Amino acid sequence: xxxxxxxxxxxxxxxxxxxxxxxxxxxxxxxxxxxxxxxxxxxxxxxxxxxxxxxxxxxxxxxxxxxxxxxxxxxxxxxxxxxxxxxxxxxxxxxxxxxxxxxxxxxxxxxxxxxxxxxxxxxxxxxxxxxxxxxxxxxxxxxxxxxxxxxxxxxxxxxxxxxxxxxxxxxxxxxxxxxxxxxxxxxxxxxxxxxxxxxxxxxxxxxxxxxxxxxxxxxxxxxxxxxxxxxxxxxxxxxxxxxxxxxxxxxxxxxxxxxxxxxxxxxxxxxxxxxxxx
Amino acid sequence: xxxxxxxxxxxxxxxxxxxxxxxxxxxxxxxxxxxxxxxxxxxxxxxxxxxxxxxxxxxxxxxxxxxxxxxxxxxxxxxxxxxxxxxxxxxxxxxxxxxxxxxxxxxxxxxxxxxxxxxxxxxxxxxxxxxxxxxxxxxxxxxxxxxxxxxxxxxxxxxxxxxxxxxxxxxxxxxxxxxxxxxxxxxxxxxxxxxxxxxxxxxxxxxxxxxxxxxxxxxxxxxxxxxxxxxxxxxxxxxxxxxxxxxxxxxxxxxxxxxxxxxxxxxxxxxxxxxxxxxxxxxxxxxxxxxxxxxxxxxxxxxxxxxxxxxxxxxxxxxxxxxxxxxxxxxxxxxxxxxxxxxxxxxxxxxxxxxxxxxxxxxxxxxxx
Numbered sequence: 001x002x003x004x005x006x007x008x009x010x011x012x013x014x015x016x017x018x019x020x021x022x023x024x025x026x027x028x029x030x031x032x033x034x035x036x037x038x039x040x041x042x043x044x045x046x047x048x049x050x051x052x053x054x055x056x057x058x059x060x061x062x063x064x065x066x067x068x069x070x071x072x073x074x075x076x077x078x079x080x081x082x083x084x085x086x087x088x089x090x091x092x093x094x095x096x097x098x099x100x101x102x103x104x105x106x107x108x109x110x111x112x113x114x115x116x117x118x119x120x121x122x123x124x125x126x127x128x129x130x131x132x133x134x135x136x137x138x139x140x141x142x143x144x145x146x147x148x149x150x151x152x153x154x155x156x157x158x159x160x161x162x163x164x165x166x167x168x169x170x171x172x173x174x175x176x177x178x179x180x181x182x183x184x185x186x187x188x189x190x191x192x193x194x195x196x197x198x199x200x201x202x203x204x205x206x207x208x209x210x211x212x213x214x215x216x217x218x219x220x221x222x223x224x225x226x227x228x229x230x231x232x233x234x235x236x237x238x239x240x241x242x243x244x245x246x247x248x249x250x251x252x253x254x255x256x257x258x259x260x261x262x263x264x265x266x267x268x269x270x271x272x273x274x275x276x277x278x
Numbered sequence: 279x280x281x282x283x284x285x286x287x288x289x290x291x292x293x294x295x296x297x298x299x300x301x302x303x304x305x306x307x308x309x310x311x312x313x314x315x316x317x318x319x320x321x322x323x324x325x326x327x328x329x330x331x332x333x334x335x336x337x338x339x340x341x342x343x344x345x346x347x348x349x350x351x352x353x354x355x356x357x358x359x360x361x362x363x364x365x366x367x368x369x370x371x372x373x374x375x376x377x378x379x380x381x382x383x384x385x386x387x388x389x390x391x392x393x394x395x396x397x398x399x400x401x402x403x404x405x406x407x408x409x410x411x412x413x414x415x416x417x418x419x420x421x422x423x424x425x426x427x428x429x430x431x432x433x434x435x436x437x438x439x440x441x442x443x444x445x446x447x448x449x450x451x452x453x454x455x456x457x458x459x460x461x462x463x464x465x466x467x468x469x470x471x472x473x474x475x476x477x478x479x480x481x482x483x484x485x486x487x488x489x490x491x492x493x494x495x496x497x498x499x500x501x502x503x504x505x506x507x508x509x510x511x512x513x514x515x516x517x518x519x520x521x522x523x524x525x526x527x528x529x530x531x532x533x534x535x536x537x538x539x540x541x542x543x544x545x546x547x548x549x550x551x552x553x554x555x556x557x558x559x560x561x562x563x564x565x566x567x568x569x570x571x572x573x574x575x576x577x578x579x580x581x582x583x584x585x586x587x588x589x590x591x592x593x594x595x596x597x598x599x600x601x602x603x604x605x606x607x608x609x610x611x612x613x614x615x616x617x618x619x620x621x622x623x624x625x626x627x628x629x630x631x632x633x634x635x636x637x638x639x640x641x642x643x644x645x646x647x
Contacts, residue, residue, distance in 0.1 A: 167380035170347045173367040174374045175394035175441070181368075185397070189384040 025249055032242035046239030056244065059227035062138060063207055066223055070145035071202030077146070078153025078198055081105070083187055085154065086161035087169070105151045113148070117215035120144045124216065136218030144216040145206045152205065153198035160194040161187070200259075293359025296323035296448045296481035298344065303353035305339055313339045315505035316353070321483065322498075323358075326475050328484045330492040331502035332528070337485045340502075341451050344483065346370045358448050368397075373442035377454040379434045381426035387437050388413070388422040394445040412444040415474075432463045439471070449481045456491065468494055489529050493517060501525045518567075522646040526565045531602075533614050534565045534645070543639070549611055553584035553639045561644040568602065568616035570641040573627070579634035585642075587635045589613065591627045601626050605635055613637075 002010075036045035050056055085105070108116060120140075127134045134140055168190075172182035188195070210225040217226055224244070231241055298321040305314040314336040321327045329337040342348040344355060346367030355362040357371060373394065381390050388409055395405045413419040416436045426434060435455060442450055455471075456464045472495055475482045486492055492499050493513055500510040501524070509521040520526035523534055537545040539558035544551060547564065554564060579586065592612070593604035596619075603615045613635055619626060627633060 164383075165378050165380055167376045167378050168382065170342075170345070170367070171374070171376060171380035171382070172393075172397075173347065174345060174372075175445070176368045176397040177393075178366070178368050181397055185393075186382060190382075192384075 028242050028245045029249065031237075032239055032246040034239035034242070046243040050240045050243045053240070055222070055227065056224075056240075059222050059224045062221060063224040066138060066141055066145060066213075067203045067206035070142050070149055070206050071199050073142075074146045074149035074202050075153050075195060075199045078150050079157050079188075079191065079195055081150065082154040082157030082161060082191075082194075083183070085158050105154055108148050108151050109155075113209070113211040116148060117144070117212040120147070120212065121215040136216065136221070138218075138221040140216045140218070141213055141221055141223070144212050145209065148209075148212060149202040149205055152201050153195075156194045156198045156201070157191050160191045164190065293356075294323040295358045297321065297356075297358060298449060298481065298483070299354075299356040299359075300340075300344075301354045303340065303343060303350045303355065305336075305343060305348060305350050312336075312505045314343070314350070317505075317507055319500060319507065319510070321481060323481055324479045326472065326482045326484065326495060326497045328486060328492045328496035328499035329502060330486055330489060330499050330528070332487055335502040336505040337487075337502050338453055341374075341453055341483060341485050344449070345372055345374050345451050371448040372451055373445050373447040373449075374451040374453065375435075375438045375442050375455045377457060379426075379438040379455075381429075381434060381437055381441070383426055386423050386425055387418060387429070390426065390437055391441045391444050393441065398445075408444055412440045416440045431459050432467065435459065435467060439474070443474070443478065443480075447480065449483060450475075452482060452484045454486055455484075457486070457488070464491075471495070493529075501528060503528075519643055520565065520645055523563060523565075526643075526645055531568050531614055531616070532565050533568065533571075534563060537561060537564045549607060549613070550587065552637065552642065554642045554644070555640040556642070556644050558644070563645045563647055565643045565645045566637055566641055568614045569600075569618075570638070571613060571615040572636040572638065573603065573605075573615055573617055574634045574636065575625070575627075576632055576634055579636075581634075583636065584639055585637040587613070587637075589633055589635050591629050591631045591633060594627060594629055596626075603627065605633065607635055 032046050033042040033044065034046055035041055036043045039045075120143075124134045124136060124140045124143075128136075134143075168186060169182065172186045177185060207224070210229060213223055213226055214229070217223065222230070228241055228244065231238070298319070300317055300319040303314055303317045303319075304312055306312045317336075317340060329340060331337045339348060343350050344357070344362075346362065346365065362370060382393065385393065391412060392405050392409045395408060400408070410419070413422060416439065418433060418436050418440060421429060421433060426437070429437065435458075438455065452471075456467055459467065468491060471482075484492075484495060496513050498510065498512050499516060501508045501516060503524050509516050509525045516525065517529050520529060520532075526532045526534060535547040535549055535552075537547050537552070537554075537558075539545045539561060540551075542558055543555065544553055545558055545561070545564065552564065574580070576588070587607040589605040589607040591603055592606045593602075595602040598619070600616055600618045603617065605613045605615055607613055615635065617626065
């Protein structure tokens, strides 16, 4: 049991952290309600400007296409890869050799995104020079985003599968499920939370990413983070930028609340099932 | 002509539904000694057969090869007379009950039991009927809608068994299915499992490291050690007439002595000279089970018979139905004896009491080192 005064002190320490976390966000929101030109007081003028700016929506649309597209593809790849890593480990391999696949998988996660972005840029240029393929644009960004998302999904799925009773796979096999059937009827439902989690993580990482996008984007593939960066570089942080920021904060809070409601609902369902029947 | 007939005869026997025939089965894991070393084994249809041995003896590996989870490096497996070499696990007519139960965490009890039928494409109406029937038989219908995580150990065990039996396999493979349960529940389920097997008439192959469990349940058993079968036979034979020291010691307490035969029925042992009913020449070890040793008080002993020794009780361990004694019959020469505490028993002794020990010649067995 932690003494009461220690607990109070700890609670006191948490306040500066909350302040540091949320004050900047609050400031963004506050500045987004800047007065319209030649007026005074709060206004939604910046939101109006933003809503009439087609390039913002074009950037947003590209960001969403990029995020959802890359998250879908990297989820599929990550699930297969995570399954493969957990299922087909080299028998008898020890040390570095046995851990080789997971070491390779970790590389994109620990690599600074600046290095990662530049190396992608060099690679795409290289391929483009000799084949004419992979010209910078949404396509190259998609490839880059998939590349850095796959390890996250893979590791989420791998962790889930590695934590399972390995006899489950034999049991499915024993109960007349061939490889494909056991993948569909055992692996997919069992790793479903990891799949959903990996997919959402992929979307978040993609929308959030600036560095890698910056190096792999082409003239016609300005996404929201690149647009914001460009706008700031030209005109500094304007109320319109703060308006975009505020809307993004709002969207994230909404998602978090939704996620909370869904998981709580599920947890309570399981709890009730357990109580009602035992 | 007669030889072809004999061969046809054996084929018919090993080809019976549920019969298993293993020949020369060997499995070597990368760079180690063989886990399973040239095993030949015939298991009859409808038999409760136990593979007994300490952990690491290869019994589970052998079971997994019959199930199809492991591939033998050498040898043949026939199930109901059919060659299993190229038949994957999901096409074999066997079902397994795992030590960890391996119930699917995302499915409820009913769905777990119906999994095999569903994978085989059994229509949902028939599936429901068969699942309901087995749940009723196993008395688990009350928690049909619960997930595995919401069941007790005994309930999980029943579900795992039902999940195997509902498919009506030719052979049921059980890998230490009771080892995670407490003693009372375990004893209950042993009897239940045995009844179920007799009722359904399926072949059961049961893997355990618990000799008591093996004795209670099996028709026949094979005692394994270091990848090889040490002895195989009906339970009574293996217990009463162990072939070697390993089997004798693994299957219970025993007194074992090195012997030097001096005539057809007499041998020198560390205990003294013993008369033994069996023909002695070339024998190297003798064994007697503690419960086969007779104890008398000095004034009531039937003197004049062979193999009687004076001794002093050094240790008496009371175990309810019986008491286990360590009797010193000479300097640093001990005999382990077991006496029941029923009314027929003369009396029980306390440490320090003087007694007479008798080893009847017909109860002394010759074994290999």
